[in-house]
Every structure is written in C-alpha cells, then in structure tokens.
Amino acid sequence: MCDFSKNIMELTWLIPVLPILAFGLILLTGRRGPGEGAYIGIAGIAASFLLSLAVTVITVASALGGHEFHPFTHSVVWATLGNIDVRMGFAVDQLTVMMLMVVTTVTLLVQVYSIGYMHGDPRYPRYYAYLSLFSAAMLSLVISDNLLLFYMSWELVGLASYLLIGFWFEKPSAMRAAKKAFIVTRLGDVGLFLGLIVLFWYTGTVNMQEMFAAVPSLMGTTLKIASVALPVLPLAGILLFAGAVGKSAQFPLHVWLPDAMEGPTPVSALIHAATMVAAGVYLVGRMYPVFAYEPHSITLTVVTVIGVTTAIMAATIATVQHDIKRVLAYSTISQLGYMMFGLGVGGYTAGLLHLMTHAFFKANLFLGSGSVIHGTGTQDMRQMGGLSKKMPTTYWTFLIATAALMGLPFTSGFFSKDEILLEAFHTSLPIFWLGLGAAFLTAFYMTRLVALTFWGEARDPSIHAHESPRVMTIPLIVLAVLSLVSGYIAWPSNNIFHHLVHFGDGAAVPFSWTVMLLATSAAFLGLGLGLALYLRPVISPSIFREKLPWAYNLLQNKFYFDEFYWAVLVVPLFWITKVLARFDARIVDGLVNGVGYATLGLSIAYSWFDRVVVDGIVNLVGGATRISGRVLRYGQTGVLQNYALVAFTGVLVLAWFYLFR
Amino acid sequence: MIPLEWYLALAAVLFCTGIFGVLTRRNAIGILMGIELMLNAANINLVAFARYMHPTILTGHIFAIFVITIAAAEAAVGLAIIISIYRNIELINVDKINVMKW
Numbered sequence: 054m055c056d057f058s059k060n061i062m063e064l065t066w067l068i069p070v071l072p073i074l075a076f077g078l079i080l081l082t083g084r085r086g087p088g089e090g091a092y093i094g095i096a097g098i099a100a101s102f103l104l105s106l107a108v109t110v111i112t113v114a115s116a117l118g119g120h121e122f123h124p125f126t127h128s129v130v131w132a133t134l135g136n137i138d139v140r141m142g143f144a145v146d147q148l149t150v151m152m153l154m155v156v157t158t159v160t161l162l163v164q165v166y167s168i169g170y171m172h173g174d175p176r177y178p179r180y181y182a183y184l185s186l187f188s189a190a191m192l193s194l195v196i197s198d199n200l201l202l203f204y205m206s207w208e209l210v211g212l213a214s215y216l217l218i219g220f221w222f223e224k225p226s227a228m229r230a231a232k233k234a235f236i237v238t239r240l241g242d243v244g245l246f247l248g249l250i251v252l253f254w255y256t257g258t259v260n261m262q263e264m265f266a267a268v269p270s271l272m273g274t275t276l277k278i279a280s281v282a283l284p285v286l287p288l289a290g291i292l293l294f295a296g297a298v299g300k301s302a303q304f305p306l307h308v309w310l311p312d313a314m315e316g317p318t319p320v321s322a323l324i325h326a327a328t329m330v331a332a333g334v335y336l337v338g339r340m341y342p343v344f345a346y347e348p349h350s351i352t353l354t355v356v357t358v359i360g361v362t363t364a365i366m367a368a369t370i371a372t373v374q375h376d377i378k379r380v381l382a383y384s385t386i387s388q389l390g391y392m393m394f395g396l397g398v399g400g401y402t403a404g405l406l407h408l409m410t411h412a413f414f415k416a417n418l419f420l421g422s423g424s425v426i427h428g429t430g431t432q433d434m435r436q437m438g439g440l441s442k443k444m445p446t447t448y449w450t451f452l453i454a455t456a457a458l459m460g461l462p463f464t465s466g467f468f469s470k471d472e473i474l475l476e477a478f479h480t481s482l483p484i485f486w487l488g489l490g491a492a493f494l495t496a497f498y499m500t501r502l503v504a505l506t507f508w509g510e511a512r513d514p515s516i517h518a519h520e521s522p523r524v525m526t527i528p529l530i531v532l533a534v535l536s537l538v539s540g541y542i543a544w545p546s547n548n549i550f551h552h553l554v555h556f557g558d559g560a561a562v563p564f565s566w567t568v569m570l571l572a573t574s575a576a577f578l579g580l581g582l583g584l585a586l587y588l589r590p591v592i593s594p595s596i597f598r599e600k601l602p603w604a605y606n607l608l609q610n611k612f613y614f615d616e617f618y619w620a621v622l623v624v625p626l627f628w629i630t631k632v633l634a635r636f637d638a639r640i641v642d643g644l645v646n647g648v649g650y651a652t653l654g655l656s657i658a659y660s661w662f663d664r665v666v667v668d669g670i671v672n673l674v675g676g677a678t679r680i681s682g683r684v685l686r687y688g689q690t691g692v693l694q695n696y697a698l699v700a701f702t703g704v705l706v707l708a709w710f711y712l713f714r
Numbered sequence: 715m716i717p718l719e720w721y722l723a724l725a726a727v728l729f730c731t732g733i734f735g736v737l738t739r740r741n742a743i744g745i746l747m748g749i750e751l752m753l754n755a756a757n758i759n760l761v762a763f764a765r766y767m768h769p770t771i772l773t774g775h776i777f778a779i780f781v782i783t784i785a786a787a788e789a790a791v792g793l794a795i796i797i798s799i800y801r802n803i804e805l806i807n808v809d810k811i812n813v814m815k816w
Contacts, residue, residue, distance in 0.1 A: 691812055697733075697736060698737045
C-alpha cells in the first residue's frame with residue numbers, strides 16, 4: 054500500500070464524522086440552512102460516499118493485488134479498566150467496504166429523493182437532521198473494529214429509527230409504531246449486550262479481531278449458571294444473534310417492522326429495507342467466527358431455523374396484504390430471513406451478497422412505492438391500478454427491482470438468491486426446499502403487487518396520479534441500474550465478490566445447474582400464478598379467500614402475532630404493572646405515609662411535652678421569679694422608715710430569740 | 715430608792731415613742747426628734763445601769779455625755795440638710811424626697 058493510499062485509509066474515521074457534522078449543522082441552521090438543511094445533509098453523505106469510494110477502491114485493489122491482505126485498522130485507547138485497555142477504532146476489510154458502499158450509496162440516493170418526497174413538510178430540516186444522524190450511526194457501526202462501539206452505534210441507529218418512524222408523531226399510529234419498534238428491538242439488544250459481556254468476560258477484549266483469535270481456545274469452555282453448564286461459544290453466539298433477530302426483524306421479533314412503515318417512505322427504504330435492518334445480518338457476518346466455530350455449530354443451526362421460518366412466514370403473509378408498503382415490509386422480513394439462513398447454512402458469501410443486492414432492489418422498490426404514494430395519495434393497492442401509463446419511470450424502475458427480487462435470470466437477485474439456495478442445497482435439503490418455496494411465494498406476491506398497482510384499469514377514479522418530479526425519479530433510475538448489474542460481480546465462473554468476501558479457506562461450493570433451474574422455475578412459477586390470478590384472471594383472485602377462509606384470515610391477521618403478544622406479554626405486563634402500582638399505592642406509599650404519620654404523632658407528643666413540660670418549667674422559673682419579685686417589690690418602697698421598721702422588727706425578733714429561748 | 719426596773723421601763727417607753735416617731739412621721743424634723751428621744755432613752759439606760767451596777771465607776775455617765783454630744787452634732791447636720799432641702803423644694807416630707815439630684 055503506497056503512502057497516498059495509506060493517508061486516505063487513515064481518513065476512514067471521517068466517514069461517519071461527516072454526517073454527524075451535517076447533523077449538528079442542520080440543527081444549528083434549521084430552515085435558514087441551504088435547501089432548508091437538505092443540501093447540508095446531502096453534502097455530508099456525498100462526502101462520505103466519495104471517501105468510501107476511495108477506501109473501497111484501495112481495499113479492493115489491495116485485496117485483489119495478490120499479496121496477503123490485512124484489514125486496515127487504527128484505534129486509540131478509549132478507557133482503561135483495571136489492566137485492560139479498551140480501544141476504540143475502525144477496521145477496514147472487504148466486508149466493511151461492501152457495507153460502506155451499500156450504506157453511502159443508498160443513503161445518498163434516499164436523501165436526494167427525499168427533497169421531492171418530503172417537500173413542504175413542516176419539519177423538513179429536522180427530517181434531514183435525523184437522516185444524517187442515522188447515516189453517522191450506521192457508518193460508525195460498519196467501520197467499528199470493536200463490539201463496544203458497534204453496540205453503541207447499534208443503539209444509535211435504533212434511536213434514529215425510532216425518531217424517523219415517529220416522524221409524523223401527530224398520527225397516533227406512527228407514535229405507537231415508533232414505540233413498538235424501539236421496545237421490540239430493545240429485547241434483542243439486551244441479548245446483544247449480554248453476548249458482548251460474555252465474550253468480553255472470556256476473551257478480555259472488545260476488539261473483534263482479538264476475540265476471533267481467542268475463539269479456538271474457548272472451545273469446550275462452559276459457563277455455569279445455577280448448576281447448568283452452558284458452552285460459552287454457542288451461548289455468546291445465540292445472544293449476539295438475539296440482537297440480530299431484533300434488528301433484522303426475524304421471527305419472533307419481526308412484529309415491529311410492518312408497523313414501522315408508518316414512517317416516511319424514504320425512511321422505510323433506507324432504514325427499514327436497505328441498511329439498518331441489514332445490520333443484523335451484518336452483525337452475524339461480522340461475528341461469523343463466533344458463530345461458525347465449527348462447521349455445523351448449534352449457533353448456525355439456530356440461525357438457519359430462525360431464518361428459514363422467517364422467510365416462509367413473512368412471504369405467506371405478504372401474499373394477502375393490501376397496503377403496498379406492508380407487502381414490501383413483509384417481503385423485507387422474508388428476504389432478511391433468506392440472508393440469515395444463507396449465513397446459517399454456511400453461505401457466508403451468499404448471505405452477504407444478498408444483503409448488498411437486496412439493499413439496492415428493495416430500496417428501489419420502497420422508493421418506487423413512495424413515488425406511487427406521492428402520485429396517488431394512498432397506500433392501499435385496491436385503490437390503485439393502471440399506473441403504468443401515468444407513472445412510466447416509476448413503473449419501469451419498479452419492474453426491474455421486482456424482477457431482481459423475484460430472482461429472474463440475469464438480475465442481481467438471481468445471482469444472490471441462487472447462491473443461497475446453492476449453499477442450502479449442499480448443506481440441508483429440507484432447508485433448500487423451504488427456501489425454494491419462499492422464492493416461489495416471493496415471485497407470486499410481487500407479481501400481485503405489480504399487477505394491482507400498475508396494470509389493469511384505474512380502480513378509483515377520484516385519484517389523479519401523476520409522475521413524480523425528477524429529483525425522485527433519478528434516484529430510482531440509479532437504483533434500478535444497480536439492481537440489474539450489482540449481481541454481476543458474483544458471476545459463477547468468475548466470482549470476484551466471493552474472492553473478496555469469504556470465510557475461512559473460502560472454497561466456493563460448485564455451481565449446480567439443477568439448483569439454478571429449480572430456483573428459476575420456482576420464480577417463473579410464482580410469476581405465472583400471479584399473472585394467472587391478477588393479469589388475466591384465469592382463476593379468480595378471491596378463490597383462496599373463498600375456499601380456505603380460515604387460512605386467509607390467519608394470513609390477513611399476520612398469524613395473530615400481534616394479538617398473541619398482546620395477550621401473552623402485554624396484557625400480563627399491564628396486569629403486573631397494575632398489581633405493582635397497587636402494591637406501590639397501598640404498601641409502599643402506606644409504609645411511607647405510616648412513617649410520616651408516626652413522625653407526625655411523635656412530634657405532636659414532643660411538641661406537647663415541649664410546650665407543657667419544658668416551657669412549663671421555664672415559665673415556672675420565670676413566673677416564680679416574677680411573682681416573688683411582685684411580692685418583694687412591696688418591700689422596696691424607697692421609704693427609709695419602712696426599712697427602719699424592718700430592721701427594728703428584726704432586732705425585736707433577735708431579742709426575743711435570745712431572751713426567751 | 716426607785717428600783718432599776720422603773721428606769722428601764724421609762725427608757726423603754728421613751729425609746730418606743732421615739733421609734734414610733736421615726737417610723738411614722740413624714741416630717742424630717744419629726745424624725746429627728748424621734749431619733750433624739752431614742753438617744754435619750756439610751757442615755758437613761760446608761761446612767762441607770764452605771765448607778766445601779768457599778769456606782770463607783772463613771773463609764774456610763776461619760777458615755778451618756780458622748781451620746782449627747784453626738785446627738786447635738788447629728789441634729790446640727792440633720793437640720794442643715796433639712797434647711798438645704800427646704801430651700802430647694804420647699805418641702806421637708808421625706809416621702810417626697812425621692813431623688814438624689816435635681
């Protein structure tokens with residue numbers, strides 16, 4: 054690495070710092086800032102994007118250069134705990150630069166798009182401030198070289214997500230969704246933090262590379278909790294994965310993501326489709342040595358099962374939803390499950406490739422749906438239809454992203470999805486078939502979405518759709534191009550991506566025509582079914598609802614997860630809080646009041662004692678003095694004769710005493 | 715010869731008259747007169763005891779003369795003070811003389 058490259062790499066820390074500066078600047082300038090703050094935010098993320106690009110070029114060149122590649126790291130001592138130095142810093146390797154590119158690209162495009170989408174919003178500068186805060190947190194999460202900074206950034210992106218979901222907090226549903234997202238992800242975050250503590254406890258470091266180096270020595274180490282011996286590595290791995298489950302909306306903590314669609318649509322695209330929810334996948338990828346300490350570890354099995362459950366469950370729910378953003382939200386959950394089980398079956402490269410391609414095409418889909426919502430003013434697909442003529446740019450870019458999501462040949466999703474299925478095929482056939490089923494469902498619900506939204510005739514004559522301004526369509530076009538081409542870096546015969554991002558010895562599983570053909574036919578089958586139901590209704594679309602009403606209701610109500618959590622967790626929680634409140638009001642307050650009353654009673658007694666006894670004695674002394682003074686005053690007449698009389702009387706008394714005693 | 719007790723009784727009556735005057739009179743001159751009576755009662759006692767106890771020793775007589783002398787001096791000083799007060803406030807009632815300085 055030449056000096057110039059090294060200097061550039063040294064500047065990596067600036068990548069998250071630039072957006073946070075933009076955040077501060079927007080807060081300071083508000084509406085007076087250039088573009089009401091939008092240009093500041095865009096400038097910040099654009100600078101980060103350029104720097105990331107430079108870092109990426111240097112890293113990729115050095116990784117492909119043939120020499121042995123070492124991650125570029127730089128850190129400073131942040132705190133000293135006993136004799137352990139906790140260092141904060143950044144590490145740049147191939148995985149980092151991949152995420153950097155994904156995050157900065159999507160963020161930049163979303164920020165540009167938001168100029169149009171958020172136009173005229175009363176809290177426009179604040180929106181850009183939040184977006185910049187999010188970018189800063191997300192980028193520092195990506196470049197962090199230690200779990201502690203990772204965790205802090207992780208919480209910060211959660212905060213930004215909360216703020217942005219609840220951006221239109223006047224709407225009670227948005228407010229509730231924000232709270233729900235924050236609380237549900239927090240459940241997972243507790244796991245992540247505990248995992249961090251377990252790893253720190255056993256390795257004595259928060260630095261990821263040092264942790265990985267210590268992993269082999271932890272094989273067989275157990276942690277005894279109340280006579281139950283838990284092996285440390287699976288424990289830590291599953292705890293970390295709990296964080297990923299929360300953040301990446303995996304079963305059973307997926308319930309927050311569909312509700313998070315209450316936020317502005319560009320936010321859904323950026324945070325709840327492309328970047329933040331992928332942070333969970335990134336966490337698993339980043340900490341992969343802890344998960345894959347042996348080829349088919351328990352941890353990876355858990356990841357696989359959770360991932361594939363999520364993928365199937367969310368895909369089935371997506372087939373019956375009517376809200377365009379909810380369909381996409383469930384699709385996102387499903388695709389995140391895809392990435393998870395890709396990682397779980399050992400497809401490190403495949404899972405992370407899907408993260409990247411998914412970020413592009415799902416951001417594209419969300420921004421496209423945002424454009425549709427912007428043009429029609431509704432999110433309900435039943436009111437749309439026939440938009441392909443009125444919104445051509447949106448339509449074509451949406452179509453390309455849909456094809457990529459379905460995994461139609463030669464789109465980006467085709468490469469990444471096939472790779473995941475290929476890995477599953479070589480590891481576990483049941484998983485492979487389930488993944489294939491999810492692919493089929495994906496193709497079906499996306500066809501349904503496109504058909505209901507863009508094809509056919511306009512169903513609601515009161516809606517006058519119009520194409521969105523260019524500031525919104527250009528990001529769509531860029532993302533559509535990326536959705537098409539970003540998969541080609543993983544062309545099976547010359548897989549550059551695999552060469553860059555791999556785990557262990559990095560032997561790729563051999564390409565299989567069977568898998569490719571099966572995956573492609575699943576996608577076309579889903580497409581065909583969708584067309585048959587919705588384009589030329591060969592079969593009535595409502596057949597499912599009519600023949601299997603219970604199954605339809607089950608899906609329409611999202612497997613009753615919300616109701617289940619409400620009944621099993623929230624209601625008992627309220628009950629417990631009520632009991633505790635009563636306990637508080639009765640017993641704790643009672644005790645406090647009792648102490649108060651006892652004190653009051655005692656003080657009344659004391660004050661009585663004071664007034665009556667102490668004051669009494671004092672007054673008695675005083676009064677006695679006064680009374681005696683009042684009496685004796687009469688002796689002090691100032692008339693000498695009186696004194697003389699007394700003296701004479703005294704003499705008489707003395708005389709009597711001496712004489713007659 | 716008149717017994718000693720008669721003299722003592724006379725002296726006691728005289729003394730009581732004197733002290734009554736001293737204690738009851740408001741007039742400064744009356745008080746002075748009372749004091750003279752008391753002194754003279756004492757003189758009677760002195761002379762009577764001298765005559766009846768030790769007729770040859772003249773101590774009692776001499777003492778009586780001393781008392782008379784002192785009484786004269788006292789009367790002179792007392793009357794001078796009374797005149798001085800009278801000139802100032804034209805009163806000689808002792809209960810009205812309740813300040814030391816004008």
